[in-house]
Amino acid sequence: MSEQIYVGVDLGGTAIKVGICDAEGKLMHTYEGPTEVPLGPETVINNIEKYVRHIVEESPYDWEQVAGIGTGVAGFTNVKEGIVILAPNVGFKDVPIRSILEERLGKPIKIDNDANVAALGEAWSGAGAGIDHCVCYTLGTGVGGGIIIGGKIVQGFAGLAGELGHMSVIPDLEAIQCGCGQMGCLETVSSATGIIRMAQDAVDRGDRTSLSLVEKLTAKDVIDAAKAGDEVAARIVSRAAFYLGKSMAAIAVTLNPERFIIGGGVSKAGEFLFEQIRETFAKLAPEPVKQGVTIVSAELGNDAGMIGAAGLFLRS
Template identity: 55%
Template structure:
């Protein structure tokens, strides 16, 4: 009897990641390639189809083995209609991507917000194993979030629950514009983009910082963390500001969802304890004692694989198997 394969697709503004999992959620094969989004929707879909089929071939499988496909989208997703309401980094608005991909593959496709799928991956196979109530942050170019209760995602009315990056955190006087159209959102401060913005502003004000010696065009969030670890005052302040914003947002989330665990993933989480320690301190300051009791804040375990593993789990649910 052939083993069923479940394809997980993590569609990013720059790259698409594809993974194949078995029925137990074990990642069997993965690959990555450019999205081609700047060349239009048709080209992006063509590439996604090519990557998935290539992954199946490289894994030694057959297209008939693929029993379910899930896809994660970085934006506002209506999971009921399969329509991407807005994905700024892809240039997609009101795109019926589930139907388009299903027609391309000749198989049913389910879609989700990419951070939701990263949360599901961590909940089932990563840092959330054994925990029934958790909130997962994906802190990268933006800030995404996912809420998991008893191994299931919390979607809300329109499927957009967990948009933690768009909690309004900044005071009016320092509220920077966000891609969502609002100002002062969490991701304007705590994302990699937000951290780099704060660093450039500090350099522009003439603060005495070792960051000023770097190529500003190539400045990355990881540079800020490296200089903070070396004791640079401006870099330390920026890291603490980002951590404070994350801790405050967690206190807000705790008041609504009362989770047992917060998981921080995404590229910024690679800073490890340089980020996690001040986040825990900020959460302890902002959250009421009953809401922070026995709550832990940990780093994600699956790294860049969380989204594709979660997406494959979504694909398994299409086949009638539990995710």
């Protein structure tokens, strides 16, 4: 019998990335094409079909070897029914993508949200390889998350488990309203957006900081300034790290994962950020649940979504 392969689709607002993986999670071929969101959902779905067929055709594999096609979408998904409930970045609302793609491609289709598939990718063949219990954070514009227990994605009854950015961890007197409508969410301080907001607030207050010389602040500007010894920037990064560590301590007593994996743009701050997260976690997590727990950087970068989407057939 010929080797089975799995295709993973990372559906983004700008580009659709498609990858072929083997049964061990090794990414063997990739292809990327424009999403073309302004042309409407039908065009986006047409592009998914086109790119999937293209990558298999240009690979050494036959179409008959494709055992399944997984798709990760940035938005709310009904995993059981295969419906994208709402994905503003790609213009989807109540789109039954699984049934549409199954009809067009003639292959089994699975879907999930982008944070879950990225977590699954890391757990399958990235920083969590060989570990059955891990929790993944993605620190970007927001704070995404994915929970892997027993090697499988934890979905929750409505498929909304793992919304780590919306853990309420900030005391009321310090809390601001999150984009989700609630107060004190982790995302308000530990995302790139949160870091920029805190930096801009400091500049507007007239705090003595080199950040006041930057025309358009980015999270990288803040992190670089902190590393260079800017006290205001250092306090901001420390605050972001503290609440990440605090959230991990809460997760540790709830799920007892062996490893926390952190990816996304903010994670590029490296050990400067990670050491502070580990310090807070060590202080706040009870002794028994922190034993043997590691906090590490993600390894797969932009490939995690493709690999995890392909892995929906073997690891979910």
